[in-house]
Amino acid sequence: MPANKVLIIGAGALGAFYGSLLAKAGAEVAMVCRSDYAHVLNTGFVINSYQWGQYVFKPHQVLRTVQDYQDTADYVVLCTKVLPELNRVELLRPVVAETSTIVFIQNGVAIEAELSHAFPEHEIISGLAFICCNRIEPGKIEHLAYGRLTLGSVKNAVSPATEQLVGLFQQAGATCVASANIIAERWVKCLWNAAFNPLSVLSGGLSTLAIIQTQEQLVRHIMLDVLKVANACGYRLGLELIETNIANTHAMPAYKTSMLLDYERGQPMETEAILGNAVRAGQAANIETPYLATLYALMKLTELRLSK
Ligand SMILES: NC(=O)C1=CN([C@@H]2O[C@H](COP(=O)(O)OP(=O)(O)OC[C@H]3O[C@@H](n4cnc5c(N)ncnc54)[C@H](OP(=O)(O)O)[C@@H]3O)[C@@H](O)[C@H]2O)C=CC1
Ligand SMILES: CC(C)(CO)C(=O)C(=O)O
Structure with a gap:
């Protein structure tokens, strides 16, 4: 069976939007929704995209915290902001199984080392989003322009896990490319x-x-x-x-x-x-x-x- 269980941590603009694309491609997408938990559990996300029009995205599972996830994710995708007060390693630790690939779609430089040190045995994919996307109210996402996603292993290679994830995004119709020089x-x-x-x-x-x-x-x-x-x-x-x-x-x-x-x-x-x-x-x-x-x-x- 192809790896298609995805857990997204950070249900803001990017998490919800890229999560919805993976769901379009047939992945089982679970979302950790902190503030918007009750809203998303009831109605899902409403995504208003200049490219795909307006649609509703109902995640396979809506979770309040990472600790509530009881499954084994093929991909654990971190889409929070990168902030000193937010410990990315501690956020990921409870849900990174031996077989999980870690993905982060976040801005910033020199943010990969802390994850590589904490998870030396794991495949880690760094994602760069060229998109204009906002969460305008709970569970409501506006995709205003662009959307390209570049993914590559932090070891500066195109791994099979990267190729598979790129394939899922492409299946959804997204512009997604693999890079061997992601850093x-x-x-x-x-x-x-x-x-x-x-x-x-x-x-x-x-x-x-x-x-x-x-x-x-x-x-x-x-x-x-x-x-x-x-x-x-x-x-x-x-x-x-x-x-x-x-x-x-x-x-x-x-x-x-x-x-x-x-x-x-x-x-x-x-x-x-x-x-x-x-x-x-x-x-x-x-x-x-x-x-x-x-x-x-x-x-x-x-x-x-x-x-x-
Ligand atoms: N938006 C864009 O167009 C672009 C964004 N980026 C980058 O993508 C990354 C994500 O940005 P964006 O989606 O806009 O950010 P948002 O602020 O829209 O979303 C971040 C989400 O992370 C959640 N979060 C934060 N801490 C935790 C936690 N401890 N547990 C669970 N959830 C948590 C927030 O929840 P809560 O609502 O409860 O705070 C929020 O839903 C950033 O690095 C940004 O720079 C890059 C290119 C474009
Ligand atoms: C380049 C841009 C505008 C979106 O890709 C961005 O990264 C941001 O707003 O922080």
């Missing part, structure tokens, strides 16, 4: 996130389009800092990636970053996963990152203000 790709995505996510917050809520139309040079400097760090860490990212990212952002619809949505909702932001980890990697490699480090400091000050 380098995390750095490529970080070029964009490290610039636009904090600038959208620090500007008090400007869209990506407003930022790129007025601060293209600043964006270029920030991306260059990230690129230098990535290269010092051994990932060969070409300078042309910066111009491609800038051109793509001009062509994108005006978009609120996921960090801006968290800021507006008073929720914790992925400052450490996206900026802090990149700054620390730069320090470890003796690379100066004046723009990146300044953005990181300003975000820490913003977080301090919000905590008062």
Whole structure:
């Protein structure tokens, strides 16, 4: 029997959306729904997708906590935000069986090592989502644009488990590709996130389009800092990636970053996963990152203000 039991931890925008696609492909998808448990148990998720239209996704099992899962998942998929106060290893531990593959679909760099250390014998797949997707109310997800998913083993290979998961997403009609260099790709995505996510917050809520139309040079400097760090860490990212990212952002619809949505909702932001980890990697490699480090400091000050 093909591996098709999936447990998704983190029933927010991405968890619900990608979970619904796996269910479309015939997988048995169980979801850990923290705040939305009662709502999803009663009515399922309503997904309003620019690509697939509006549909209801009723998970095979709706669970309040990971401890409530009594089955053995082929894939345990982590779709929470990456936050210092959230212990990803402890969240996964109760449900990772000997045969389970761990998958994380999350933003940020240098976030794979803690999972590799905690689960050295397990296959771990890193996922990168290029999508604009929001949870607008309990159990209600808006898929506004894009949707591509890139998956690859953290050992920088395309494993059979990766190929099988890519196949499931493709069966659902999703754009999903396997990568043999997923960690380098995390750095490529970080070029964009490290610039636009904090600038959208620090500007008090400007869209990506407003930022790129007025601060293209600043964006270029920030991306260059990230690129230098990535290269010092051994990932060969070409300078042309910066111009491609800038051109793509001009062509994108005006978009609120996921960090801006968290800021507006008073929720914790992925400052450490996206900026802090990149700054620390730069320090470890003796690379100066004046723009990146300044953005990181300003975000820490913003977080301090919000905590008062
Ligand atoms: N949304 C997007 O368009 C994109 C998001 N990403 C990345 O994907 C990842 C997920 O983002 P997104 O889906 O937007 O996030 P959301 O904030 O929409 O969802 C996160 C979910 O995780 C749940 N959660 C948090 N802690 C726990 C816990 N201890 N146990 C169970 N559930 C928990 C939250 O539950 P609760 O509601 O109870 O807090 C929430 O449902 C992030 O790393 C983000 O940067 C990447 C590209 C685009
Ligand atoms: C690049 C983008 C917009 C979606 O892929 C994102 O990662 C975010 O909003 O944090």
